[in-house]
Amino acid sequence: MFxxxxxxxxLTTINLRTGDFxxxxxxxxxxxxxxxGRLYQFSTYAHSVSGDGDAIAYRAGIPLKDMEFIQFHPxxxxxxxILITEGARADGGYLLNGEKKRFMQAYAPNKLExxxxxxxxxxxxxxxxxxxxxxGEYGDMEYxxxxxxxxxxxxxxxxxxxxxxxxxxxxxxAHTELIPVHPATHYTMGGIDxxxxxxxxxxxxxxxxxxxxxxxxxxxxxxxNSTNECLALGNVAGVSAxxxxxxxxxxxxxxxxxxxEEKRIWDDLLKRNGGxxxxxxxxxxxxxxxxxxxIFRDANGLNTAxxxxxxxxxxxxxxxIQDKSSTFNMELEWALEVGFMLDLAEIITVGAIMRxxxxxxxxxxxxxxxxxxxFLKHTIATYTKDxxxxxxxxxxxxxxxxxxRTY
Amino acid sequence: MADEYxxxxxxxxxxxxxxxxxxxxxxxxxxxxxEGLLYIKENLDQSLSFRYSCRMxxxxxxxxxxxxxxxxxxxxxxxxxxxxxxxxxxxxxxxVIRDLVVDIDPFFDKYREVKPYIIRDDDGxxxxxxxxxxxxxxxxxxxxxxxxxxxxxxxxxxxxxxxNYLGPAPLxxxxxxxxxxxDQGAKYRVEVVDGEEGTSxxxxxxxxxEVCPKGVDPSFAIQKLRxxxxxxxxxxxxxxx
Numbered sequence: 001m002f003x004x005x006x007x008x009x010x011l012t013t014i015n016l017r018t019g020d021f022x023x024x025x026x027x028x029x030x031x032x033x034x035x036x037g038r039l040y041q042f043s044t045y046a047h048s049v050s051g052d053g054d055a056i057a058y059r060a061g062i063p064l065k066d067m068e069f070i071q072f073h074p075x076x077x078x079x080x081x082i083l084i085t086e087g088a089r090a091d092g093g094y095l096l097n098g099e100k101k102r103f104m105q106a107y108a109p110n111k112l113e114x115x116x117x118x119x120x121x122x123x124x125x126x127x128x129x130x131x132x133x134x135x136g137e138y139g140d141m142e143y144x145x146x147x148x149x150x151x152x153x154x155x156x157x158x159x160x161x162x163x164x165x166x167x168x169x170x171x172x173x174a175h176t177e178l179i180p181v182h183p184a185t186h187y188t189m190g191g192i193d194x195x196x197x198x199x200x201x202x203x204x205x206x207x208x209x210x211x212x213x214x215x216x217x218x219x220x221x222x223x224x225n226s227t228n229e230c231l232a233l234g235n236v237a238g239v240s241a242x243x244x245x246x247x248x249x250x251x252x253x254x255x256x257x258x259x260x261e262e263k264r265i266w267d268d269l270l271k272r273n274g275g276x277x278x279x280x281x282x283x284x285x286x287x288x289x290x291x292x293x294x295i296f297r298d299a300n301g302l303n304t305a306x307x308x309x310x311x312x313x314x315x316x317x318x319x320x321i322q323d324k325s326s327t328f329n330m331e332l333e334w335a336l337e338v339g340f341m342l343d344l345a346e347i348i349t350v351g352a353i354m355r356x357x358x359x360x361x362x363x364x365x366x367x368x369x370x371x372x373x374x375f376l377k378h379t380i381a382t383y384t385k386d387x388x389x390x391x392x393x394x395x396x397x398x399x400x401x402x403x404x405r406t407y
Numbered sequence: 408m409a410d411e412y413x414x415x416x417x418x419x420x421x422x423x424x425x426x427x428x429x430x431x432x433x434x435x436x437x438x439x440x441x442e443g444l445l446y447i448k449e450n451l452d453q454s455l456s457f458r459y460s461c462r463m464x465x466x467x468x469x470x471x472x473x474x475x476x477x478x479x480x481x482x483x484x485x486x487x488x489x490x491x492x493x494x495x496x497x498x499x500x501x502x503v504i505r506d507l508v509v510d511i512d513p514f515f516d517k518y519r520e521v522k523p524y525i526i527r528d529d530d531g532x533x534x535x536x537x538x539x540x541x542x543x544x545x546x547x548x549x550x551x552x553x554x555x556x557x558x559x560x561x562x563x564x565x566x567x568x569x570x571n572y573l574g575p576a577p578l579x580x581x582x583x584x585x586x587x588x589x590d591q592g593a594k595y596r597v598e599v600v601d602g603e604e605g606t607s608x609x610x611x612x613x614x615x616x617e618v619c620p621k622g623v624d625p626s627f628a629i630q631k632l633r634x635x636x637x638x639x640x641x642x643x644x645x646x647x648x
Contacts, residue, residue, distance in 0.1 A: 017504060046461040079438070082463045165463070168482055169439075279449035322453035327421040328505040331453045 001029070001060040002257045008204035009251050012261045016333060019326025021265070023258050027245040028204040030237045031057055035188030035210040036344050037070075040294070041286035042141075043185040044076050044083040053211040055340030057192045058347070062200055063382045065213040065393070067190035067344065068351035071221055071361045072295050074120040075146055076184025079138040080169055084146060084162055084181055086223045089113040091158050094147040095120070096178065097127045098134035103144075108407035115407040118220055118361045121183035125295050138180065145178035152176070183295055187226065189217045189361065190348075193380060193393075198237035204244055208237035215378065215395075219360025269335060274318020278335045281312050281319070285338070285345055288312075293349050298365040302353045309345050316342060347381040347388045354390055355379065372402060409491050410434055414443055416455065417496040419503050428452065434485075440495070441469055441480040444507075457507040464620055467556035471507050472496040477558040479620050498561040500570070514557045517573050520599050521581035526592025537589040550583035550628055552621040559615035559625055565608050572608045573599070575615035575625035582628035585635060593635060601636035 002009040011024045033053025037045030058064050074095075075084040089095070095113050097103045107123035108115035115123075124144050127133060133142030148155055148162070152175040155163050159174075166172040166179050191213035198206045198214075207213075209230045217225060285308075292305035316339065323331040357371035358364050376395050381388040411431040419425050430447045437443045441459055448455050458468040462481045469480040473495050474488050485493060501509035527533070559575040560566050566574050581600045585593045600606055606629050615625040 046466060048460040080462065168464070169484075171484075277449070277453070279453075283449070325421045325454070325505070328456045328508050330448070330456050 001056050002254060003060050003062075003202055003205070004251060004254055006202055007251060008202060010253055010258070012258060014265070014332070014336075016328055016330075019329060021262055023253065025250050025253050026204075027248045027250055028206065028241040030198075030241045031192055031205070031207040031211045032209045032234065032237070033211050035191070036067075036341070036348075037185045037188060039286065039289050039341050039345055039348070040070075040185035041283075041290045042076060042081045042182065044073055044081055045185065050337040050341055051188070051344045052337060052340050054188075054191055055343050057200075057205075057207070058343060058381070058383050061383060062202060062205065063193045063380045064344075064347060065190055065193040065378050065380055066215070066219070066351075067188070067347045067381060068349075068355055068379060069189035069219045069359075069361050070185060070293075070348065071117060071187035071189060072121040072183040073117055073186035074124055074183050075179075075181040076186075077165065077169065078141055078143045078180040078182050081184045082165055082169060083184070083186070084165070084179060085159070086117075088146055088148060088159055088162055089120075091154070092151050094150070095124065095181075096145040096147050097132040098142075098144070099132055100145070100178075103127050103132070111407040116220065116222070116405075117186070118363070119405075119407055121295050122363060124181075124183055134180065141182065143180045143182040146181045147178055148174045149176060149178070187217075187221050189213070189219060189221055190351075190379075193378075196233070196236075198233055198240055204241075204248065206237045206241045206244075208234045212237075219362060265332075265336075269319075269339075270321055270324075270332065272317065272319050272321070274315075274320060276315045276319045278316075278319050278321070278331065278338050281315050282334070282338045282341065285309070285312050285341060289345060289348075293345070293352060296363060296365050297352055299353070302349055306346070306349045306353065309342060309349060313342050313346075350388055350390060351379045351381060370402075376402065411491070412437075412443065412485055413492045414447060415492065415494045416447075416507070417494075418455075418506050419497075421505060428455070438484055438486070439481055440471075440473055440478075440483040440485055440493070443485060443493075444480060444495075455507075456505045465554060467554035470498050470556040470558045470561070472498060472561070477561040477618050479556060479558070482620055498557065500561050500563070500566045501557070511557060513570070514560055514574070514576070515555075517577045518555065518580060520573065521577045521584075521596055522592055522599075523577075523580040523584060525584060525587065525590045526595060527589075528591045539588060543588045546588070547583045547586040550579050550586065550623055553579060553583070553619075553623050554621055556620065558618045558620065559623075562614040562618040564612050564614065565610060569604070569608060571604045573605055575609075575629070578606060578609075578632060579615075579623055579625035579628040582632050582635075586631070594639060597636045597639050600632050601640075606632050606636070 001011045008029050013022050031053045034049045036051025036054055037043045038050045054064055077084050094102050104112040108119055128142045135142045163174045166174045188210055191211050192207040194200050194207040194212045194214055196214055198208050288305055288308045292301040321331050321335055323329050356367045357375045358368050359370050377392040380391045380393050411433055413429055414432055415427055415429045418428050430451050432443045432446050437446050444457050460466045460468050464479055464482040471480055473483050497503045497507050497509050504510055563575055565572045581596045584590045609629045611626055613626045
């Protein structure tokens with residue numbers, strides 16, 4: 001995407017079906033490309049959600065906000081990561097550890113399994129760390145169980161999707177058997193720095209949905225609040241962009257921008273020949289994020305993660321794209337995505353290193369408490385050639401004062 | 408039993424050349440056909456093309472002919488096929504773009520023809536909620552499960568001989584809206600549904616219902632549509648709407 005004189009100018013695209021390089025000139029653009037959850041290996045997200053929208057905006061100069069806040073949903077089905085809805089616990093499901101005992105009493109004595117997502121996800125990880133995870137059936141992965149057996153008579157009516165998924169993908173009958181679950185990457189609280197009018201610092205550029213960061217979720221989204229973000233703010237963005245477009249002309253195309261991007265893809269990316277496989281870099285990146293920038297974070301792990309990301313970036317310079325076809329070249333698509341993912345991984349990790357506190361979904365083992373004095377502020381990441389420049393912005397508090405969270 | 412599956416995949420490159428490639432996929436690395444395809448693409452052959460996204464039978468992207476039947480790659484557990492040699496081909500009745508990727512535009516064009524959305528005489532300008540009882544919801548709930556994967560179009564024998572036939576998924580979608588108590592668009596849909604390329608072409612082979620991964624029953628919807636069309640026609644003869 002190109003911005004000229006503080007205003008949206010044009011967008012370059014590749015038609016996957018034909019390989020055609022096409023430029024869209026326009027008056028306004030709405031970013032609504034979702035989050036960045038596939039930066040992680042164990043994820044509830046569809047494969048296509050690789051954070052492209054965030055990265056495209058970032059590279060064009062739009063700051064990203066609060067990217068270190070990645071939500072982990074407590075119950076991703078093992079081993080696929082398919083989401084087992086919160087409704088399973090809301091309707092009365094239990095979580096059992098490897099000893100088949102309920103454990104939420106120790107972590108959230110009042111709310112138990114109904115505590116918020118970050119609390120339950122950490123509780124599961126603490127059980128696993130304490131050696132009380134279940135293991136065996138799914139490779140090296142440790143997990144806990146979701147128990148719905150005591151509500152077998154209402155399952156088909158209230159949670160038909162869950163019984164279907166358990167049966168189809170794991171061959172498990174949720175009426176009589178336990179479902180293996182593990183916390184999975186589920187939502188990107190951060191995104192394009194935008195506001196409730198869906199506008200950004202650049203005119204003609206709007207953002208909505210998970211791609212945007214209006215901060216309605218703060219550091220920890222509550223279940224179903226993404227729906228209002230999509231429906232309400234999606235509507236606002238569409239109406240606002242249309243209104244903007246009616247009132248403005250199409251800016252002149254800067255052809256040299258377009259030529260440079262075409263060269264970057266055809267003369268650089270497609271001609272790199274160092275033998276590195278993009279899928280392997282992606283796999284290493286995802287495992288690195290799971291391990292070092294996941295539910296539990298600390299200075300050691302985060303610094304290792306950042307070092308690893310830099311080495312993946314070096315390997316990315318040496319990729320070889322084997323597929324030379326124009327038609328449906330998925331490997332080129334993957335290569336472009338991995339480039340985006342590396343930038344975003346860096347932003348998330350740097351933001352997490354600098355936020356030496358725990359808040360919502362961002363949990364530092366070495367700084368387990370929330371520190372409102374120093375960190376009640378938004379992280380802002382701005383693109384530079386040498387990596388993200390981090391600054392901070394005050395949090396606007398209106399009706400609800402921050403309080404201690406107890407469950 | 409061997410430690411590996413053999414995936415024999417029908418290919419078509421951009422010059423139009425058609426051939427088969429066979430790959431060995433370790434059994435302990437994958438569970439579903441989609442995971443097998445991703446394993447091949449990531450480790451063995453970067454040129455293999457296929458569509459996929461959600462891997463949980465929601466997005467409807469990864470339909471293909473697996474072991475001689477239209478199935479979703481993401482929800483087909485290889486072990487359940489009970490064989491080590493798995494043949495995979497693009498969906499029948501669609502034009503192949505490349506390898507396992509088919510052109511779904513004609514399918515979506517047909518889908519649009521049945522006006523798959525709620526149509527109101529008041530043009531949506533109502534000021535109260537439109538209530539719906541659980542019974543009314545269940546009138547159409549089964550048909551709302553369609554993920555537009557298009558497997559039924561590949562299974563339907565009429566689609567094979569008459570590409571203009573609307574086909575099971577679009578007809579099921581027509582019924583999904585007609586059966587919805589909030590909808591008043593039956594009179595507009597009937598023209599399309601009851602036309603030359605509509606329900607009358609269906610022979611009730613039932614293949615559509617058989618292959619639907621979401622348990623939708625298009626052949627039942629088609630029977631319901633025929634009755635509704637008849638009722639509307641009779642009513643119009645006697646001057647009603």
